[in-house]
Amino acid sequence: MATVETRALRKEFTGHTAVDGVDLTINEGEFLVLLGPSGCGKTTLLRMIAGLESQTSGDILIGGRVVNDLPPRARKIAMVFQSYALYPHLSVAKNIAFPLKAQGAPRESIAGEVDRAAKMFGIERLLHRKPRQLSGGERQRVALARAMVRHPDVFLLDEPLSNLDAKLRNLARDELKQFQRRLGTTTLYVTHDQVEAMGLGDRIAVMSGGTVRQLGRPQEVYDEPADTFVAGFLGSPPMNLVPVDGVLVGFRPEQLLAPGAPASEGVGPAVPMRFAVERVENLGAGRLLYGTLPDHAPDQKIIVSLAYTVHSSIEAGRTYDFRMHESNLKFFDPGTGRRVPARPLPARRSA
Amino acid sequence: MTAPALARPGFVERAAGVSDSARWLGRLMLAPAVLYIALVVAVPFLMAIGYSFSNVTIGTSTPRFVGLENFRNALQDPAFLKALGNTAIFSLVSQTLVIVLASILAIALQRRFRGKWLVRLLILLPWVAPISLGSIGWLWIFDPVYSVINWTLRHVGILGPDSWPIWLGQPNLAMASIIGVHVWRTMPLATIISLGGLSSIPQDIHDAAEVDGAGFFRHLFVITLPLVLPILLVAVLFGLVFSVTDMIVVYVLTRGGPFDSTQVLASLAFFKSIDGGDLSGGAAVALFLLPVLAVCAVLLLRLARRAEVV
Amino acid sequence: MADPKKIAGGVVNFGVIAAFTGFAAFPFAWMVITMFKQTKDLLDPAHNPFVYNAPPTLEHLRVLFQDTLFLHWVGNTLFVGVLVVLITLVLAVPAGYSLARLTGPAGEKLGIGIFLTYLVPPTILFIPLSRLVALLGLQDRLWALVLVYPSFTVPFCTWLLMGFFKVIPKDVEEAAMIDGHSRLGAFVRVILPMSVAGLLTTIIFSFTLVMQEFVYGLTFITSSKNLTLSVGVPTFLVRGDVYFWGSLMGACFLSSVPIAILYNLFVDRFIAGFTVGAVKG
Ligand SMILES: Nc1ncnc2c1ncn2[C@@H]1O[C@H](COP(=O)(O)OP(=O)(O)OP(=O)(O)O)[C@@H](O)[C@H]1O
Ligand SMILES: [Mg+2]
Numbered sequence: 001m002a003t004v005e006t007r008a009l010r011k012e013f014t015g016h017t018a019v020d021g022v023d024l025t026i027n028e029g030e031f032l033v034l035l036g037p038s039g040c041g042k043t044t045l046l047r048m049i050a051g052l053e054s055q056t057s058g059d060i061l062i063g064g065r066v067v068n069d070l071p072p073r074a075r076k077i078a079m080v081f082q083s084y085a086l087y088p089h090l091s092v093a094k095n096i097a098f099p100l101k102a103q104g105a106p107r108e109s110i111a112g113e114v115d116r117a118a119k120m121f122g123i124e125r126l127l128h129r130k131p132r133q134l135s136g137g138e139r140q141r142v143a144l145a146r147a148m149v150r151h152p153d154v155f156l157l158d159e160p161l162s163n164l165d166a167k168l169r170n171l172a173r174d175e176l177k178q179f180q181r182r183l184g185t186t187t188l189y190v191t192h193d194q195v196e197a198m199g200l201g202d203r204i205a206v207m208s209g210g211t212v213r214q215l216g217r218p219q220e221v222y223d224e225p226a227d228t229f230v231a232g233f234l235g236s237p238p239m240n241l242v243p244v245d246g247v248l249v250g251f252r253p254e255q256l257l258a259p260g261a262p263a264s265e266g267v268g269p270a271v272p273m274r275f276a277v278e279r280v281e282n283l284g285a286g287r288l289l290y291g292t293l294p295d296h297a298p299d300q301k302i303i304v305s306l307a308y309t310v311h312s313s314i315e316a317g318r319t320y321d322f323r324m325h326e327s328n329l330k331f332f333d334p335g336t337g338r339r340v341p342a343r344p345l346p347a348r349r350s351a
Numbered sequence: 352m353t354a355p356a357l358a359r360p361g362f363v364e365r366a367a368g369v370s371d372s373a374r375w376l377g378r379l380m381l382a383p384a385v386l387y388i389a390l391v392v393a394v395p396f397l398m399a400i401g402y403s404f405s406n407v408t409i410g411t412s413t414p415r416f417v418g419l420e421n422f423r424n425a426l427q428d429p430a431f432l433k434a435l436g437n438t439a440i441f442s443l444v445s446q447t448l449v450i451v452l453a454s455i456l457a458i459a460l461q462r463r464f465r466g467k468w469l470v471r472l473l474i475l476l477p478w479v480a481p482i483s484l485g486s487i488g489w490l491w492i493f494d495p496v497y498s499v500i501n502w503t504l505r506h507v508g509i510l511g512p513d514s515w516p517i518w519l520g521q522p523n524l525a526m527a528s529i530i531g532v533h534v535w536r537t538m539p540l541a542t543i544i545s546l547g548g549l550s551s552i553p554q555d556i557h558d559a560a561e562v563d564g565a566g567f568f569r570h571l572f573v574i575t576l577p578l579v580l581p582i583l584l585v586a587v588l589f590g591l592v593f594s595v596t597d598m599i600v601v602y603v604l605t606r607g608g609p610f611d612s613t614q615v616l617a618s619l620a621f622f623k624s625i626d627g628g629d630l631s632g633g634a635a636v637a638l639f640l641l642p643v644l645a646v647c648a649v650l651l652l653r654l655a656r657r658a659e660v661v
Numbered sequence: 662m663a664d665p666k667k668i669a670g671g672v673v674n675f676g677v678i679a680a681f682t683g684f685a686a687f688p689f690a691w692m693v694i695t696m697f698k699q700t701k702d703l704l705d706p707a708h709n710p711f712v713y714n715a716p717p718t719l720e721h722l723r724v725l726f727q728d729t730l731f732l733h734w735v736g737n738t739l740f741v742g743v744l745v746v747l748i749t750l751v752l753a754v755p756a757g758y759s760l761a762r763l764t765g766p767a768g769e770k771l772g773i774g775i776f777l778t779y780l781v782p783p784t785i786l787f788i789p790l791s792r793l794v795a796l797l798g799l800q801d802r803l804w805a806l807v808l809v810y811p812s813f814t815v816p817f818c819t820w821l822l823m824g825f826f827k828v829i830p831k832d833v834e835e836a837a838m839i840d841g842h843s844r845l846g847a848f849v850r851v852i853l854p855m856s857v858a859g860l861l862t863t864i865i866f867s868f869t870l871v872m873q874e875f876v877y878g879l880t881f882i883t884s885s886k887n888l889t890l891s892v893g894v895p896t897f898l899v900r901g902d903v904y905f906w907g908s909l910m911g912a913c914f915l916s917s918v919p920i921a922i923l924y925n926l927f928v929d930r931f932i933a934g935f936t937v938g939a940v941k942g
Contacts, residue, residue: 487909499691
């Protein structure tokens with residue numbers, strides 16, 4: 001077990017900066033998820049921590065020790081690749097044994113360790129197969145078994161679930177979380193899937209353009225986004241951002257309450273807010289309403305999401321009296337995109 | 352389709368039938384090539400087998416069936432046995448060298464560096480240049496009087512004042528020279544093919560090996576080489592086919608000499624049949640290549656199946 | 662990170678590449694040095710062979726171009742090359758497509774069969790072929806080579822083209838067929854234009870194979886003015902036992918390097934065709 005820390009870590013490829021000054025601390029035993037859009041530098045950051053890529057500047061510490069100049073094999077890490085990178089010509093057993101042999105473990109102990117790892121991931125009966133004879137889910141487990149077999153200090157995982165189909169992915173996510181809990185190994189997990197991030201992470205680091213925009217617990221990142229990027233990246237559909245009198249006002253689609261919907265407890269009074277519905281989309285598990293706020297920003301399209309349990313009849317082309325808890329409103333500086341302190345919603349405009 | 356189609360449905364339907372039916376169109380498009388190959392490869396091939404059982408010479412017009420006589424003669428002919436042995440030595444040694452050298456070179460070439468395209472061009476030259484012309488280049492390099500190799504060795508001090516090897520004139524040296532030229536000639540193909548195999552290994556696999564703690568040699572011998580081995584073997588089998596059947600290097604450099612010490616089956620077949628006029632004897636000698644080729648072909652097909660999964 | 666181990670690795674790497682490149686290219690470098698050397702400089706054992714002891718000369722090249730049949734042989738090679746390339750395209754392009762798309766599993770076996778014929782060497786075939794050539798009255802005529810050379814270009818190029826056609830997505834021609842082309846039409850109008858690179862590769866490689874061929878040329882052609890480069894230079898530039906090394910090396914260099922450069926532009930496709938074709942069947 002160990003902590004992982006990066007200090008002002010930078011990586012420049014010829015012509016552009018992939019990672020631009022990242023300070024990040026992963027606590028002992030923590031499951032930290034790196035979340036960000038494609039190309040934001042997640043893989044590059046992970047590979048630098050693994051030692052597969054050398055940083056342009058900055059420091060990497062594992063277990064409090066600077067590992068800048070250590071090769072990957074000396075960093076006591078294990079990595080699971082997006083492609084799993086199983087050695088195609090070796091059997092599953094040999095794949096799992098590979099890291100043990102590489103570190104010179106005594107021959108007698110290897111078989112036992114391999115069996116133990118295989119049992120843990122339920123792949124005992126696959127030990128003699130070659131990777132090509134495995135399904136996607138089985139490959140993923142072999143990759144995990146290979147990663148944990150030599151008890152690394154840190155797990156690094158790069159989108160290990162992205163090659164699985166949706167159903168298997170849910171299952172594997174759950175398993176992964178349990179294994180990590182059980183082993184208690186410090187884990188850095190890269191994904192661009194926010195559902196994965198929310199479900200797996202003890203904390204989430206949201207990245208964009210090579211920098212970490214926000215680091216926090218999943219709910220925190222969701223509820224209190226630090227800037228418009230985080231607000232727009234998390235949530236589906238994402239947070240509505242409405243320009244009102246020189247600030248951007250943000251609120252989640254599910255936070256605008258339909259007429260007749262119950263107000264939440266303990267978040268202060270709800271103020272009325274008129275909503276002109278232009279289109280209704282029935283999703284089965286709920287409804288999405290597209291429209292505008294005629295009193296606040298008649299030109300800005302917003303999306304409102306109604307839960308399955310809200311039965312109010314809503315028709316396109318009409319305006320309804322919705323309500324909103326003022327404490328749910330977030331305010332952002334339209335220039336920098338950063339959060340600014342909450343303020344009262346500007347007075348109603350007369351039509 | 353268009354208006355005339357409606358006017359003459361019968362004809363168009365039939366035409367459309369051929370140009371749309373995968374089966375018939377396929378046969379039609381394949382037929383010319385297959386016919387041609389049958390005429391210029393299969394027929395002569397059968398003729399060669401026929402010759403080897405007859406007594407046909409350049410002069411005869413009515414060949415006679417002689418059974419296995421030509422083969423029997425060949426097996427009793429010391430020149431043939433010598434050529435058989437030479438062929439085996441020369442192709443096995445040269446291809447063993449090629450497999451080792453080509454993998455070393457391919458691994459070295461994997462790195463990116465400036466001017467790589469030029470290096471690749473130079474390394475490929477021996478393979479692309481007509482081998483008869485390349486061999487002439489070597490003939491000059493091995494010249495008994497003006498050999499640049501000897502000149503250099505002497506001036507570096509390796510050769511004493513009274514030793515002056517005649518590269519193509521002394522039996523063992525001649526064989527070594529022929530082998531060297533063949534290595535020179537077939538190594539580029541094996542190198543480039545192995546390089547292709549190496550670059551088709553996903554970077555992830557190398558990264559995984561590194562993270563898993565493999566050092567340089569474990570990485571090389573447990574991961575990299577086994578992964579390129581099938582494709583490397585493909586290259587070597589091709590090299591084997593080329594070297595076993597090649598007579599050009601021997602023809603240009605030594606004509607089989609000195610004292611038949613570099614005669615191989617291919618060159619022997621040529622000298623027997625074209626220079627000596629003994630078509631049937633030459634054919635019989637050439638046909639001894641067939642088992643080797645058949646084994647190579649079978650191995651190639653097997654490998655092809657294995658390599659697919661990498 | 663200035664890791665000394667890494668630097669050492671780099672030096673070894675560089676050494677290996679330099680040594681092999683030297684080995685591969687030396688004979689050609691030697692041709693260049695020799696072709697500009699005066700004969701008296703070449704044939705003096707006391708002279709350092711690596712430098713020009715007497716001023717360089719163009720005399721050998723003048724002799725090559727004016728006093729020998731070299732240019733004639735260039736012409737012959739081009740003549741045979743162009744015709745063989747045309748025959749190869751006409752036969753191998755439809756065959757390659759047919760094997761890639763139309764003939765199914767039977768075609769796969771047939772394709773392997775065709776490829777195997779490429780392994781049957783001239784060494785076995787030249788004896789009966791010389792008889793056939795005589796029968797057709799083509800002895801000592803370039804047409805004999807035009808007739809026989811496709812026997813090795815067609816199998817090879819069919820295989821190569823099969824590989825190229827296989828990697829074109831099927832959707833493309835299916836879309837063309839839905840848009841009103843017949844299968845044949847889809848091949849001619851859509852697939853062929855998409856395969857220009859593959860066709861170019863085929864042309865270059867057939868031509869290279871023709872340039873390299875030696876045994877048939879040596880067997881079927883007797884008079885010096887009908888030879889191609891690969892046979893003419895090594896056999897007829899040597900008069901009696903006298904080697905005109907300057908002209909000879911000039912001829913070797915000039916006939917091999919241009920085609921090598923052309924070949925190099927296409928070598929990646931060639932390797933892809935060679936291995937994927939060979940490997941993936
Ligand atoms: N070896 C390299 N050379 C040059 N640029 C690179 C290299 N590797 C990555 N990049 C660039 O660095 C940026 C970050 O890449 P990275 O792979 O870290 O993104 P990512 O966040 O992992 O994206 P994804 O979710 O698509 O995997 C990208 O713009 C990418 O093009
Ligand atoms: Mg990535």
